[in-house]
Amino acid sequence: MPDDANAFQTALALIMGGDPDLLGIVMLSLQVSLTAVLIAALIALPLGAALALWQFPGRGVAIVMLNAMMGLPPVVAGLAVYLLLSRAGPLGEFGLLFTPGAMVIAQVILVLPIIAALTRQQVEELHSEYREQLSSMGVSRSRRIPTLLWDARLGLTTVMLAGFGRASAEVGAVMIVGGNIDGVSRVMTTAIVLETSKGNLPLALGLGIVLLVLVALINAAAHLVGETAQRRLG
């Protein structure tokens, strides 16, 4: 068992030294997870808002399903995408398997339900406050979607962060569809798994620290934006 001080030193040296391999892994992680969150948000924000505004038969079931999907195990999502993208699968011809594209697809599937379900909740709450006023002004239901999304923007920032947290922390899905190929599809979480199983604990720990710091930084930035907006908008 290596002593912790040694592991931290290695980690610090890697970070400070600007190790190109480490940098590549970090950049790819960020690229994949941020792209996934962006794509998921583009679909999930209006979807969640629509679910909050429209009454239709089976709405309750849809909401329960969506909430349940928030707990979808990443390996299951990974397996599903793997089957879709594998050579013999329906989308095999695109040759996406073991590329960052496949990893983005898998993470979109993981993140989309979180953003949609939480957006639904927030928009529904805000709409219960706005309903009479908007009805009085004759605002159509489809026009209410951008209105409510914009007015709920503070809370929705946190929702997007939750989505990013899930994407950047999961390992099961990217491992299966990405394959953890050095220089191609290796991200922080899969690298940590690999280094740990190789017994290279200092490097694994170093990567872990980088991951933590990155997530903390992104949260801090979002928090600052939120605080400023809160002060300005009341």
Next chain:
Amino acid sequence: MNDLRRLPVTAIPSLALEGVGFAHRGQTLLQPLDLRLTGCQRTLVMGPNGAGKSLLMRLAHGLLVPSRGRVSWEGRPPRQAMVFQRPVLLKRSALANLTYALAINGTPRRRRKLLAREALERFGLAALEKRPARVLSGGEQQRLALARAWLAEPEVLFLDEPTSALDPAAIQAVEDAVLDFHRRGTRILMTTHDLQQARRLADDIVLLYGGRLVEHSPASDFFTTPASAEARAFIRGELVW
């Protein structure tokens, strides 16, 4: 400030409530009532808390569908706006709240800011245009809600206890605004439980008590020779709130 360009002079459609009643979860909140409101009057709906005033406003404005009876406008439904007891403002700047309202009613983008600023000016809010609407004081928020209604150029304006949470200066501002609306040619339908306010503003009075329409008469008659026992008690201040 006082150039009240009148709204295009077309007769405001009359509002007819025929046998309109409202029940919620088996409880009757408003007994079936008939009410006909014509002309460009200032009608004040009075009555104690729980009498059904707000309910009547929401039914007339179309926010609620009556459990029985029919609410109808003679001819076409007029342009309407409503000001609520607690104003619901968007989480945006004062100006953005108004440009939003203009966008909704189809005003071209390039004219929105100008019109919104004019309305802010009219309601004494010009200095606050960049402030978030939600951090304005109660009186300022209500004036902003009135400015938003102003921009809708309503032929009928509903106000549901617009002054009950305000201090005297803010109440005065709201009452002035109501008179401005009326001078511009807007029909007023407003609830209050303030007798003095009703005396100041009303052309005619609708009195509700316990979910029943008790009396509908011209203000002068209502205050001098009330027809119902409830109205007499109400004016003497004997109806328990």
